[in-house]
Amino acid sequence: MGLFQYTVLSVLVFLLGALGLMIRKNVIVMFLCLELMLNGVNILFMALARCRGSVEGQVIVLFVMAVAAAEAAIGMAIITTFYRNRGGVGVDRADLMKW
DSSP states (O other): OOHHHHHHHHHHHHHHHHHHHHHOOBHHHHHHHHHHHHHHHHHHHHHHHHHHTOSHHHHHHHHHHHHHHHHHHHHHHHHHHHHHHHSSOBGGGOOTTOO
């Protein structure tokens, strides 16, 4: 596959994640859609690094994946606490800061 195909793939993955983030109301599904958007960006970084023949893009992707793993662990802990306190993980239950 060439650079154009990888770019189209990464944009489609990113847009699919953005669409899921806007449509869904479940916090866990929204979290997974956010990770999907991050993977779309990672695909683009890898494609550009492959096109240029450099290692920097791969290093950035590895760093982003490490940060995403830590973010996933913290995010799931927050979602678990939210579920225990509110009895569900819907966005409509997050009304603690309403006026």
